[in-house]
Amino acid sequence: MSQVLFLSSPVDNDVNPILSLASEMITRGEKVTFFGSDELKQPIENIGADFKSYSKDSDVFNKKESEKSGLITALLEPMKFIDDIAVQLRGLNFDYAVFSDAYPYANVITRLLGIPKTQYSGL
Known part of the structure; x- marks a missing residue:
């Protein structure tokens, strides 16, 4: 049995x-451990997957209209986003990660965790 990390943005056609x-x-x-926004819990x-949530300060996918969009925030403040995930996954071991096309920094996160990755396009 493999331990798999799933990373996805909360957009319906992505999730x-x-x-x-x-x-x-x-x-x-x-x-399966799935990292996502609270609305995906x-x-x-x-x-039957384990759920991990972004901290409220780092949930770049769940911003109010008056704030910068999630993707723009992730691009402008990448370490805030990446650090939150790394801290929450500390001590957990995965065999590999699966991520959606639109997920930012999957390459960096999987490198930090030292695991292989597979991009899932849903086709």
Whole structure:
């Protein structure tokens, strides 16, 4: 059984296909940890995956309209985003990571964790 880290932005057309893949992997016996925004907690836990949430200060995907968009914030403040994930995953071990096309910094995060990665396009 592999330990798999899933990384996805909370956009429906990004999340739905990758949630389906994670669900299928769980059915096949894989242990899945899914990192996402709070609004994804229930759907992630419903498929049997462990849920990790961005801290409120670092949830670049869940900004109010008056604030910079999540992607712009992630691009302008990358270490805030990356550090939050690294801190929350400290002490956890993964065999590899699966991430969606639109997920920023998956390459950096997987390098920090020292694990291989697979990009999932949902096609």
